[in-house]
Amino acid sequence: MTNPGLTQSGLLSARRRAITWHFIINNKLFVLGATLFFTILFAAIFAPAIVPYDPSAINFPDKLVGPSLAHLMGTDDLGRDIFSRVVYGARTSLIVGCTVLALAMLVGVPIGLAAGYFGGKIDQVLMRVTDIFLAFPPMLLPIAITAALGASLMNAMIALAISWFPWYARIMRSSVMSVRNNLFISAAQTMGISNLKIMFRHALPNSWTPSLVQGSMDFGYTILAAASLSFIGIGAKPPAIEWGLMVALSRSKFLDYWWTAAFPGLAIFVTVLAVNLVGDGLRDILDPKRGGGE
Amino acid sequence: MSPILRIENLSVSFPKLFNTIKAVRDVDLDLHEGQITGLVGESGSGKSMTASAAMGLITSQAEVSGKIYWQDSTWNARDMAKSGRKIRGAGAAMIFQNPLTALNPFFSVGQQIFDVARQHRNMTVAELEKEVKDCLAQVHLPQPEKLYKKYPHELSGGQIQRVVIAMALICQPRVLIADEPTTALDVTVQAQILALVRELTDEKQLSVLLITHDLSVVATVCDHVSVMYAGQIVEQGEVRQVIKYPVHPYTQKLLATVPEIGISTELEHIPGQVPDLGKPIIGCAFQERCEKRTDNCQQPPELISSEQGHQYRCFHPTTDNLITKPMKAVSL
């Protein structure tokens, strides 16, 4: 019945391989997205080792050269190698995505947790305050905030976080409200455990998954949003290396020199796609109806 | 008298990545006219799965085998899912456990029954409407005219279950399968619904399969009973015979675990746990937990039938009170 000559540990690793293979087959898009994403991450982390040129090195003689062996993605109007700049841009975009989400969650999750757990007046007050932020049209708030604080990537990130946190507050709140009906919360209350402990030890670990999934899906949007802000001139400013900024700077030239806009634009597209595939896949995997999760 | 519905050799398996879960194993079951047969078992015994397979409600991920003899035709259990729509509604109807989720909250109660009736009966709209109201009256719902327009959320659990029964009966089925219809109901409401099912069975000569985990319900309302354990039928026969003079050790133990007023001073419990249905079962499924176990229990016991139709699957049955000696083995 068993394969002769296969040891206990051999069987175990065969089993693990089978499970992995099964997972890959059933979640192809997720695996594709994850692979792409890790490639981008790798490129971002090891940028200095990968790039052939210094991304900021100005080199007028070589300006606006099309894609060639020497310059895989061509050069921009200051002679800088676009490939090197795209790779370094990955760093910026990933940092932006992480920072904005981290800030949004840091503010939104506790608000949603408290609102969902306590209900009543606390819920009303917290939600009405967050509603104020929700009322602004998506781009207007960041524009207003950066106008007030001054244009820079950091301020753009803060502005995006402020306009994004209400979604996490809401998601967290509804998630906590359904967890709250579970008897283990009542059990903890009958034991006299403080509300703070119950919120963080019992409610939070059982309700944070939807926020996580939302975050992975939003990651792409934050990158896009940051790029858009840079494109209209209130985000990153030169000499920062950012994809949206690169597209903005190529505005006057790209009709004749397509590569100056195409490659940074493509980079945005591929990254957002990868992150969305990961987000969708994660949501499906963690879907309780599929028996996923742990 | 030959049975209205005969299930023969029914097996349902769910193939998974590393093993196969055998939820139902070689089940034989007969339903007779004007009789309520109880299908009893604990969770994981396969009772709901058996009924779902017979009605063609199993999804395609399952491997179903066996035969169903229904009226004058023979169906392959595997094909039941495809031809299920023909048997359901027209000849057989099923009602489920949770009354709250059985009805669509967006439509009135009368409308829902009407829609079901229209599928299967050839009548004008006016005739159908009258038929629906008659059905509502038959299940003892007050003021059918008014009730027709009410929505599910306006009714109590017991009332909804009656509506569900009305919906099941409007197509005049011969067979009614009720999967734990009273488990979610209060004891007084349960009593009313059980009495209603008994009344309707007698009046219309229905064949009812009542799935339940509650042996007292079986004793009170059923004519026949089949006891399931680990996907197999371990004992079946007339209620009086099986409950008063149980033959199989599992049935005996199960009856001893039910606390009864004035009778139980000690409650038995069955040591151990139900075997893992994902692993192959060697011999008798109950042997690990049985006091009477011997070496020959390593062989799978066949279903033996007494002259009175009391069947059991055991090498150590308590046959002192069987009306006659065991006659022949029913080979599968």
Next chain:
Amino acid sequence: MSITSLQLNARGLSKTYWIGKEATKAVQQVDFEIKEGECLALVGESGCGKSTLAKLLLGLETADTGSLSFGDQLLIDPSSPGQYLRSTDVAMVFQDPYSSLNPKMRIRAIIGEAIEQVKLHRTADEIMSVDPVFFLEQVGMSEIHLNRFPHEFSGGQRQRIAIARSLALHPKLLVLDEPTAALDVSVQAQILNLLKELQAKLNLSMLFISHDLGTVHFIADRVMVMYLGHLVELGPVDLVLKQPVHQYTQVLLDSMPKLDPDQRNHFKPIQLEITDVSGSSNGCAFAPRCPKADFDCRQAHPLMTQHNNHQFAACRHPVTLSGDSQ
């Protein structure tokens, strides 16, 4: 040190739920005691208020009126009934073993949390053990179960873990809300046997809420019957279940299916259903469905009167021994 016995005293407990202007009187003026080491059962159907009463006893809901004390400790002060003064003397075991344990916590942490609470409220010599294994062993499980998560256990095992968690609080009174309703009948028997054993060993008082009269007869010493928020009958289990006084109790007994196929004629379902749950009329709550109700019954709510040795009922037409009920 006071020599007051460890008795639970509940007087005049009431709770009304409001949805807009609609009031649901879930619990209405309920009085009862639970003596030290006794098991009192609470039976009733949905809407009778038994779950609400359990929540009031544990402070999961705020009472509108009433007082509650355990021994010499006041849990609900009649002058401010909205304040619940929590005590680790009272613990609860919930109905659904699938949602009463945090799925993200290991058993060690689940029981450990209770032990943590106890350490805050009791002195070292009062605490039997600070090791979770000790409590697992009391419910028939062992240390191999410590590192696992709840989903790795069956319903019966989870309920045992929940009981172990309550025991870790060193309670003197255990409130059990239909602890076996979600379990198979053979597993139910195990849990009931365990509870009986624990009660004897630890001299625990228990409030056992159930809808199953057979279970109640097995495990309880006394039983109280509730209907639409009111206490309708109270007395020793043998008396109430074999010689009920209140018409509703008789109806419950008649509606119960029995395990003996030869006793089918004892099965007498009542004709009418509960339709009105708000209990707004002044009369007896059961009058609309009662076969013996008369004009007086509908006018004023009957008082709780003593009918024989320790048996109390609020009924103007008590069931007589001559089979008066139907």
